[in-house]
Structure formats: structure tokens, C-alpha cells
Amino acid sequence: MPRAFYARPVLVVARALLGRALVHDAPEGRTAGLIVEVEAYGGERDPASHAFRGATPRNRVMFGAPGHAYVYFTYGMHHCVNVVTGAKGQARAVLVRALEPIEGLELMRRRRGVEVLERLARGPGCVTEALGLTRADDGVDLTRGPLWIADHPAVRRGPVVRTPRIGIRVAAERPWRLLFAGHPCASGAPIRTAVTARRVSNRSRRR
DNA sequence: GTATCGATTAGC
DNA sequence: CTAATCGATACA
Numbered sequence: 001m002p003r004a005f006y007a008r009p010v011l012v013v014a015r016a017l018l019g020r021a022l023v024h025d026a027p028e029g030r031t032a033g034l035i036v037e038v039e040a041y042g043g044e045r046d047p048a049s050h051a052f053r054g055a056t057p058r059n060r061v062m063f064g065a066p067g068h069a070y071v072y073f074t075y076g077m078h079h080c081v082n083v084v085t086g087a088k089g090q091a092r093a094v095l096v097r098a099l100e101p102i103e104g105l106e107l108m109r110r111r112r113g114v115e116v117l118e119r120l121a122r123g124p125g126c127v128t129e130a131l132g133l134t135r136a137d138d139g140v141d142l143t144r145g146p147l148w149i150a151d152h153p154a155v156r157r158g159p160v161v162r163t164p165r166i167g168i169r170v171a172a173e174r175p176w177r178l179l180f181a182g183h184p185c186a187s188g189a190p191i192r193t194a195v196t197a198r199r200v201s202n203r204s205r206r207r
Numbered sequence: 208g209t210a211t212c213g214a215t216t217a218g219c
Numbered sequence: 220c221t222a223a224t225c226g227a228t229a230c231a
Contacts, residue, residue, distance in 0.1 A: 039214070048214065050227095058227070075215050076224030082214085095214055125215050 001149045006066035006085050006142070010092035013085040014040040017094055017149065021102060022081075024131040025146040029107045031131050033099025033121050034152055041082070042092030051091035061139045062091040069147055071128065071138040078125035081133050083142065083149070098122045101130070102152070 001020070006013060023032040041049040042062070050059040050072070061070040062084055070082040070093050082093035099121035101108055108120045108130040121130040128134070133147070142148050 041214070050214075053228090056227080072214085073226070075213060076226070078215050080214060097214090123216070 001067075001143070001151075003065075003067045003143050005149075006083065007087065008085065010040045010042050010085045010094060013083065014038045014094045017083060017096070019152070021150045021152040022096060022099060022127075022131065023103075023148055023150055024133065026132045028132070029104050031101075031104030031107050032150075033101045033103075033127075033130070035096055035098075035149075036100050037096075037098035039095040039097055040092070041095060042086070042090065049091070049093075051093075055091075059091070062093050063089055064139070067142045069133075069137055069140045069142055071133055071135055073135055074125075079128040079134055080124040081128050081131075081137070095124055096127050097124045099127055099130070107132075 005016065008016075017035045017038050019034060019036075021032050021034055023030065042051060043049065046052060049062075051062045055063045058072060059070070061068055062082070064084060065088045066085050068084045070084050071079055072082075073079055080095060082095050084093050086092035101117060101120045105117070105120070109115055111132055112120055112126065112130055114120060119126070121127045131147075137147060140147050
């Protein structure tokens with residue numbers, strides 16, 4: 001997709017990403033999947049955003065030009081990939097939370113150490129592992145290079161045959177944090193929050 | 208410096 | 220519900 005695709009409000013891009021393919025070409029081969037779950041971050045009212053307290057070495061890509069990948073390392077063992085949106089300096093990004101694998105399934109299985117299709121790229125940490133993304137990909141330009149967003153015929157044309165939908169953890173939390181349901185991307189209607197459940201779990205962990 | 212927690216995941 | 224595991228952040 002061209003730069004202009006990314007240079008729009010984060011929520012607009014978040015919805016537009018649903019149903020499109022995230023593709024990565026690596027030496028081992030190509031892997032790709034339809035984006036079925038995303039989460040938008042950024043803005044003065046989003047304390048959950050990595051950019052909430054200003055730019056740092058880690059989040060600097062978020063503050064850069066749109067159309068770049070913000071990849072960060074978390075929990076000491078996982079990577080997550082974001083799509084930077086909006087205008088330069090705004091620090092808005094969309095976290096890719098789940099993919100429906102469409103290409104390079106065997107490579108994904110090898111990288112993930114999992115066979116089941118539904119578990120290859122369900123969850124942000126699984127997405128990066130399936131595609132082989134690491135901090136080395138932080139800041140890469142999505143409009144040129146081995147990592148990019150593409151339209152996908154099967155989705156553009158409507159309900160063709162699909163593999164079982166994944167990324168069912170649909171949720172929404174206003175004002176800046178949203179989780180959308182998978183395709184058809186036209187609907188993209190938020191259903192219910194899953195963030196709440198995570199918070200409850202974390203609370204008990206602190207005791 | 209030292210403590211705490213995380214835009215997570217897998218497994219019991 | 221927890222271990223795993225390390226970087227970022229908060230606090231003394």
C-alpha cells in the first residue's frame with residue numbers, strides 16, 4: 001500500500017488493515033496472513049500507548065513517518081509488530097494481533113513449533129514468530145522492502161472460501177484503544193472488551 | 208542502584 | 220493461575 005494509506009487517522013487505518021495481508025519475505029521463504037485482529041494506540045488520552053510519556057530509543061519509530069513498522073521486544077521473550085500511522089510526530093500505531101495464515105504455512109509451522117493452523121498467528125507474539133520478525137525489523141519501510149501490506153483478492157471480492165476465522169478475542173476500549181473483529185472488514189464492529197479480563201488477571205498476579 | 212511490571216504465551 | 224525472562228521505568 002502507498003504511503004497515503006498509512007498517513008490517515010489511526011482508527012481509520014486500523015479498520016482498513018483488517019482483511020488485508022501482511023507479507024514478509026525472508027531468506028527461508030515468504031509468509032503471509034490476512035489481518036483479522038488489530039489494536040490502535042496513541043494520543044494524549046491513551047496511557048497504554050508506549051508513546052504516552054514521550055519518545056525514547058525504544059518507541060522512536062512510533063514518532064516517525066507513517067508506513068513504517070514499529071517492532072518491540074516485550075516480556076523478555078516476545079516481539080510485537082505495529083503499523084505506524086497518521087502524521088509524522090503524532091506517534092499513532094496499530095498493533096497487529098492476529099493473522100489468518102494464507103502463505104508459507106509450513107514455514108510458519110517450523111518457526112512456531114506448532115501444527116494447528118488456528119494457532120500459527122493468533123496473538124501478537126505469535127504473529128511475529130510466524131512471520132520471523134524481530135527487533136531487526138524495527139523501523140522498516142512498509143512501502144518498500146521485504147515487509148509490506150497488500151490487498152488480498154479473496155477478501156476484496158467478498159466471502160470466498162476461507163480458513164476458519166481466528167483472532168476471536170474481539171474487543172474495544174475507548175477512546176484510543178480498539179480491537180476489531182476479523183473480516184468482513186466492512187463491518188469491523190467492536191463487540192466486547194477483552195482488555196478487562198487481562199487487567200483482572202494482572203491484578204491477582206501482583207498479590 | 209534496586210524493585211517492579213509489562214501492548215505475552217504456553218501449560219497445568 | 221503461573222513461570223519464563225529481560226528491558227524499560229519508577230523510586231530511593
